[in-house]
Amino acid sequence: MSHQQPPANPANTPSQRFFAGIGITPGMRVLDVGCGNGDLSRFVAALAGPAGEVVAIDRGADSLAMARVADARPNSAPIDYRQVDLAEALPELGKFDAIVGRRVLMYLPDAAATIDRLRSIAKPGAIIAFQEHARAGLPTGLSELPLHRQLYDWTWSTVTAEGGEVTLALRLMDLLKTAGCAIEDARCEAILLQSGDPSFLPTLARAMLPRMIERGVTTAAELDPDTLADRIDQERRTVGGTIVWDLAFLVAARVG
Ligand SMILES: C[S@@+](CC[C@H](N)C(=O)[O-])C[C@H]1O[C@@H](n2cnc3c(N)ncnc32)[C@H](O)[C@@H]1O
Numbered sequence: 326m327s328h329q330q331p332p333a334n335p336a337n338t339p340s341q342r343f344f345a346g347i348g349i350t351p352g353m354r355v356l357d358v359g360c361g362n363g364d365l366s367r368f369v370a371a372l373a374g375p376a377g378e379v380v381a382i383d384r385g386a387d388s389l390a391m392a393r394v395a396d397a398r399p400n401s402a403p404i405d406y407r408q409v410d411l412a413e414a415l416p417e418l419g420k421f422d423a424i425v426g427r428r429v430l431m432y433l434p435d436a437a438a439t440i441d442r443l444r445s446i447a448k449p450g451a452i453i454a455f456q457e458h459a460r461a462g463l464p465t466g467l468s469e470l471p472l473h474r475q476l477y478d479w480t481w482s483t484v485t486a487e488g489g490e491v492t493l494a495l496r497l498m499d500l501l502k503t504a505g506c507a508i509e510d511a512r513c514e515a516i517l518l519q520s521g522d523p524s525f526l527p528t529l530a531r532a533m534l535p536r537m538i539e540r541g542v543t544t545a546a547e548l549d550p551d552t553l554a555d556r557i558d559q560e561r562r563t564v565g566g567t568i569v570w571d572l573a574f575l576v577a578a579r580v581g
Contacts, residue, residue, distance in 0.1 A: 359429025363392030
């Protein structure tokens with residue numbers, strides 16, 4: 326039986342470049358909000374170094390359990406994973422030099438209210454930086470991509486059905502400005518799928534299938550996970566070239 330690693334999520338590709346450049350330095354106290362399995366928490370912990378400290382919060386007990394057993398990066402700050410609901414008042418967490426989050430604000434019922442609460446626990450001059458994604462009429466490629474398009478629509482429709490705001494990324498700069506932050510960096514990077522690389526999409530579809538079914542967006546029979554990887558591969562081979570799959574919006578701001 327093969328134990329091949331599934332392809333890495335290409336939506337995380339811009340994160341390292343971006344979060345490495347927002348100004349996190351050794352010794353800082355950093356908060357990662359909606360940390361999930363802690364991938365970004367571990368990255369910022371390495372930036373903060375052994376003299377720093379990271380608090381990583383999420384409401385999901387299963388994600389936090391995964392995060393707590395993952396291997397730390399070398400020379401990292403210790404990470405304190407805590408179960409916190411960002412839609413509610415925050416528990417006592419202390420003040421932070423930097424607050425980061427990736428793909429989390431779009432899931433919150435009132436992102437502006439959460440940003441205000443986060444700002445109140447940011448030290449003066451602290452950095453606040455987010456990576457969010459938006460539904461943006463993709464994917465696009467050299468010719469029609471009906472299966473890729475279908476998967477894209479199912480994915481974003483599921484987020485909408487769950488109450489997520491799929492265009493929040495387009496309001497991210499305004500939200501941070503309204504919260505009294507000065508924008509230091511704002512950019513958007515395309516997430517590309519290259520022909521010849523193993524596709525991440527079957528992994529994404531399998532991970533999202535229970536949510537898609539729960540929300541009535543599609544059925545297991547319609548998505549047919551057993552043949553999906555082959556059908557995606559075939560569509561890519563037929564179309565060739567690069568597929569623009571998604572957009573990552575990356576905004577860093579400083580608290581006044
Ligand atoms: C798409 S995942 C991203 C995880 C992680 N930031 C990453 O990029 O790998 C979204 C995360 O936001 C968390 N989340 C959603 N709503 C939340 C809330 N109200 N309070 C805390 N966490 C929340 C989910 O539990 C999930 O772990």
